Amino acid sequence: MSPDLVVERPEGLYCPPGDFYIDPWRPVDRAVITHAHADHARTGHGHYLASAIGAGVLRARLGAIDLQTLDYGQAIVHHGVRLSLHPAGHVLGSAQVRLEHDGRVWVVSGDYFVSGAGDGNATCAPFEPVRCHCFITESTFGLPIYRWRPQRELFADIDAWWRANAAAGRPSLLMGYSFGKAQRVLAGVDASIGPIVVHGAVEPINRAYREAGVALPPTRLVSEVDDKADFRSALVVAPPSVAGSVWARRFADASDAFASGWMQLRGARRRQGVDRGFVLSDHADWPGLMQAIAATGCERVIVTHGYEAVLVRWLQQQGLQASSFKTEYGDDALDAATDAVEPSPP
């Protein structure tokens, strides 16, 4: 039996024949980065390899790094391992890492978005199923209660909420992570309803998206809004860290909402303490996980961050060889922290 192409190490997921890491959480010499979220892309590595289209956001987040890029589908060979990156549909530049060595193919999917409702992510290339022997999958929403509604219904809800608030003269403060979620919201809403104002943590990411050719509606920073009366009909997009902050106080009578897959549950919505919870996720739902795994044609699955134990047991019952890796992914707090330290406008 050929040795595993990816193993767990204290530093992160490691490819022994290629001698490199994938999304390591401790500093290493060579790191392949699936996408620029803080729990996957960390500072301090010697050399970075990532998708070309995601280079802008990666640099926006990590600053000056030694970065080599690949177009989706373009392959390089390193120590006999043939490596290529394939769209994961999660955020701009997100990639699955395909590794081929000695006739064996493994795919590390990072975070990916596949919805049972058949939707894609309008802000990046759609998830591409890649045939492989072993598929390493996330399990953030690895329970059958997570089933995303069709996106058009969801955005119709967001638009209706915004429209009703605008009619009542109150701002609509929609909170979601500044990288990925915010742009998804911007690309999905009906921008004709009113002006769109974004937090200072969101705009640099918007810029990177626009530079990569992603169409987003016009957005303004608070400091760029001359007539404060514009707030009354505005959609304000900001990271969750603004809740209860001085920054948010200027929209004091706003209706607030939170966009996240976690909003699927009543309990989570009520704990969040906002007026509305919109179920919008950049991760695969349960049917999406099942579809993605089936589409790889794999015989073996390794499950990371989320409901690992549940998904492993379920896949085993479906006749697959399944196990899990313990990783340090899936920590939203990291992204929340990134959002918080980024400069906010006066």
Add this chain to the structure above:
Amino acid sequence: MKRFARLYAELDASTATLDKVAALRRYFAEAPPADAAWAAYFLAGGKPRQTAPTALLRQLACEVSGIADWLFEECYQAVGDLAETIALVLPPADGDSDLGLAVWIEQRLLPLRVQPAEQQAASVRDWWRELGTAERFLLVKLIGGGFRVGVSKLLVQRALAEQAGLDPKLVAQRMMGYTDAKRAPDAARFASLIAPPQAGSAREAGQPYPFFLAHAVEGGVDDFERRLGPPSQWIVEWKYDGIRAQVVRRAGQVWIWSRGEELVTERYPEVVDQAAALPDGTVLDGELLVWKDERPAPFALLQQRIGRKLLSKKLLAELPVRFMAYDLLEHGGVDLRERPQHERRTALESLVQGGPLRLSPRLEAATWQQLAVLRAGSRERGVEGLMLKHRDAAYGSGRTKVDGVWWKWKIDPMSVDCVLVYAQRGHGRRASLYTDYSFAVWNRAPADAAEAQAVVEAIAARRPAPDPKDRSVLQLVPFAKAYSGLTDEEFKAVDRVIRASTIDKFGPVRSLRPSLVFELGFEGINRSTRHKSGIAVRFPRMLRLRQDKPLHEADTLDELEALLSVDR
């Protein structure tokens, strides 16, 4: 059903009273009366009758969604609500139903009850296919009998009153008994809730009045003079720990209503006998109490009467119930509620004194400090503290403060410092957080911190617990569960500690390496053969997290038992 599901979602999503009232008004304005009748019934706290076992619904959900029972259980643990779990795991609907709530209840759900299991299953499967997630959630709640909604009856009454242009109190009065499960709501009953006021109409003879509810008085006694004025302005009585009730004497009959608007006449025949002596056209407000040795007995004894429908002579002799009257709402058929408290009190005294019903005594004192001394003796008398009623206050409706206020000045709860030993996930908004806790005290005082630490290590090493009676071996004895009293932030912090200190998981319960001390408050304490500790406490809740207290300074079983005598 769709309209009601939308209303439910709006009420569930909002925390603002105005939004809730607006949503209710919109619903009542749009819904056909037959549907509105059922909606008002459920919203006001009427319970749906369980028409199929929840185990059947759960099993069906697994079948329909093609998942194993263990996977369903994982989902349930994450969601914390069975109906919501079922609604979420089911595959998307392929049909659409526009049937109204009344049709759903009367023609579909109620008939389900008498059907064989296979037919029930077939019906429920079909219904699920024509409903969206929100409606499925409601459907399962209604079938399973577990429907609850985050809206107070007062709010429902207010919305109905605003919609119909009526006084909310009139609606409240008409609504009394509306949620009695023995009478199904219908369009006609709903119409009578919101009909224009009819002067001099003969009300249904047994109708009680909406209860006037008391508020807790905050702050120290030193401030009472400034805030409340002199005690002479107040009628002061003991606060009883029984069942709040109204005794209605009209048309030659007696009705007893509990505060939950439940008609409980048959359960207290001795009170009915005593109330029969009252003149027609009388309504009394007061408290039902088990009365022994010329004083109120602990609530635990009353509890043994509450659930009983069959009353043996022995039970009636052992646990005699008395009605302690403290207000007169109707006299000679005249509604006295707008009259000042002192007038009602005088009329009550002349009506009840010397009769078979008991009169709640007035406490006289010149100063608030003197009253505080009386209050301090509450436990010895088997009462919970004092009630303060302004002499000029009218008898209001519900929790309103517009017509004057009744203050309850309760004694501070008994409390002990105890150790968190087990945790369980919460429900509803606290699902997936560990918020339901079990607490323990030491079986004897630890000699020092090291001895306590050795017990912690033994627990962490999963060594079996010794017999708590054996005082030579130090150990922690669980005695109470509590799930309230902390803020959301505190719960989150404790949740993190729990996850980090878990020793074992038994289903939803985690056993913990003891590390946290809490001050636990409770209202009463009794011996119990059902608990390993031999003790049962009433209304336990967390008063605070004692991060300043090391484990070995937590209280002991002896200290707990000492409270038994105080409470008696």
